[in-house]
Amino acid sequence: MAFLGLATAPLTTQAQTGTSTTTTTGYYQASEIVGSRVRSSSGEEIGEIKDVVLDNNGCMAYTVVSTGGAGSRVTGTSKMVAVPWQVYTPSSDRVYTVRVDREKIYNAPVFEYSRINEYSTSGWTNNVYSYYGVSPGVGVSVGVSG
Numbered sequence: 001m002a003f004l005g006l007a008t009a010p011l012t013t014q015a016q017t018g019t020s021t022t023t024t025t026g027y028y029q030a031s032e033i034v035g036s037r038v039r040s041s042s043g044e045e046i047g048e049i050k051d052v053v054l055d056n057n058g059c060m061a062y063t064v065v066s067t068g069g070a071g072s073r074v075t076g077t078s079k080m081v082a083v084p085w086q087v088y089t090p091s092s093d094r095v096y097t098v099r100v101d102r103e104k105i106y107n108a109p110v111f112e113y114s115r116i117n118e119y120s121t122s123g124w125t126n127n128v129y130s131y132y133g134v135s136p137g138v139g140v141s142v143g144v145s146g
Helices: 002-019 102-106 113-119 122-132
Strands: 037-039 045-054 060-067 080-083 095-098
Touching (some): 060 102, 060 122, 113 122
Parallel strands (some): 037 095
Antiparallel strands (some): 037 045, 045 060, 060 080
């Protein structure tokens, strides 16, 4: 019986998640964030959110952005960078505006998936937040070494 309970839990959660909206709950579905465009406050295109990275507590640590354009329009100068959620102003049209200069993101250190273990340490995560001049949100565990 316990096995059946575990097997149905994700379906129940999925159904509840699918019916919630960002405008009334303040929650955002990762599936709606990934693939969204990123723009500067002046409307310049920066890139596309490619991933959402969670910490050990299941809280969003940061997003991974491909700079240089979105979708098939990525330019030769594209790279992947970590961007904390705290620098975004979300919208309902899958476009996220950042409150930092476009050059700040373009000049951020490269994010490489092959180094995810290194990027899971408190020191690296603290450096990401510091680089953008923000503090981690409630629940983000940047003080625990990984």
